Amino acid sequence: MRFNLIVWMLLLPGFAFGQGQTREVSMCKSTSIRLRAESSGAHHYEWYRNNELVIGSSAHELVVSEEGTYNAFGVNEDGCLSLESIKIIVKHHKPTAVDDIAICKKNIPVIIDALGNDVAVCTALDAGSLVVLQQPANGAVTTSEGKFVFTPATGFVGDVSFNYTFKDKSGLTSNAGTVRVQINTDPLPVVLTFFEASKRESLADLEWATSQEANSDYFEVQRASDMLHWTEIARIRAAIESDDARTYGYTDSLPESGINYYRLKMVDRDGSFAYSKIRSIHFTEFSWAEVYPNPVEDILQIIVRNKKIRNIRLISNDGIVRLSRQVTDPAFTISMKQYPTGMYYIHFEQEDGAVKIFKLMHN
Template identity: 30%
Template structure:
């Protein structure tokens, strides 16, 4: 306050200063909002951009895009009810706003993947197919080149004032995964994945489990290190388990940090647990028959070209794949190996 003198009278003038208070804390790609009235509780929202979704792959005259991201919402305390408003805006190159206006409002922990819907436009520099900083050609569009490092959370709910909270997103994921697929084909499972960009990416690990919990590593593939172009990878599981198995893809950085992606389930039917015969053709009177692991006894039968039975024996592969060496007749010719389980042919 200040004193002023006017006409011999002292006038006391109060100067009112409004202080803004915050009921939110942001750090490391997440923001925590605390209730200010009623039963105490808080909501923590974590946003991680993962991919730039381009509207074009040629983009001669510019292109639109949206941002795919992962979200994680965590409640603590006793929520007073569902949120009224729960939205996020991700800020990318040249301060373009990418809005998503349907974050879950239910007062429960949740996580998932979503994408923005506001379609900002990236213009060329006046020449078809050419772009000037800060804009980039669509072939180089990724989380790093688009500088998606900040966001705004828009939230309102019981005991939580309506507010817009800016926060830093932190470092984006080292790998921008486009797809990961697993598919059974006869006696093997083919796994394929592709990335739009990679940063300090050392290698990928492929794991498998039957129970969905206890994973075992079955292989690894060297990653591309640093890349802003499409990279494709492939791995084949030549000894799949019969029935339903779950495959997990994990990426590891040069510094040892790792992240795992969505788990894929694959069913290998009993008719797909078939045999491989090698060498084929063979120069001597022996051949090896590879029988995949199966919980039921396998009957192996050998026929000549006239359909005559030459050999009939049972194989127990319940503890893992078995390589069975069979004696062939001395006569040169063509022979057929047949595997059956409970009368059903499962391999030829």
């Protein structure tokens, strides 16, 4: 068994009260994580999984490899129990099926690479596990080499959808993803040959190409974190009329932590539009913010990554609050020339009161 060390603190401050909170942590199947309880005055600990006592575990650490809800109690030398610790819900990283949009012409089958933007954190996707949950009403779906082949019903024009799941190589099943197919009669204003998204450090690079554009106006680059609420993050002017291959690109410099979904809205000059396939990129948890340069002489650049941050305070080493402001923009600057040189502390404050402190040297 692989051992993946993750220390999760279950703080039990004394024997007067517990924390009454629940936290979730995910791990890969066939790995383990280490839970740690700490309580002043505790002689030993009682560990519980799904409200059942874990026999033979009384140390302040517990190594777990199974899903479940874990919590602990501290026991002092007199046998008195602390109140309940926070609860840790341990789950396996299940693969994620990301919704897709495909476009085809009337009476012409289309191949759909649904797995192309799906996500498996721990192991590779199992292409042979692709399953259609229910056939659509106006067409038929088959699988071939890890892809779907959708054949529209004869003469049908409109939208259809179907759901699917897949497994990763560890045998875990994904959520149900949805494929929506737009069946058109007229040729599209833009023939999109590819649309790809790739990760470059903390940036998301998007690139797409067309082989033909007829009366096209612009490309609207959209991003979502939940597949439901799409936001325009850029608008790229199209070529209007072109029979030549053209390549376009855009870099998202402020993606979200977790999965970022991207799609193109291809808009014609008469207002009609169609969507591209959806692409996704997964970013691990970003730090709360990026602060640079450090040391700094004049202009301090700040990029806020944590969307829960509502306020920032700049405090000098003597405890004086030099600046306090609300965070209304994820990227901003502070002129440090107006403040004395020395050590500073930048407090990033969440709406729930949590604070992250960055140390800064001002020369």
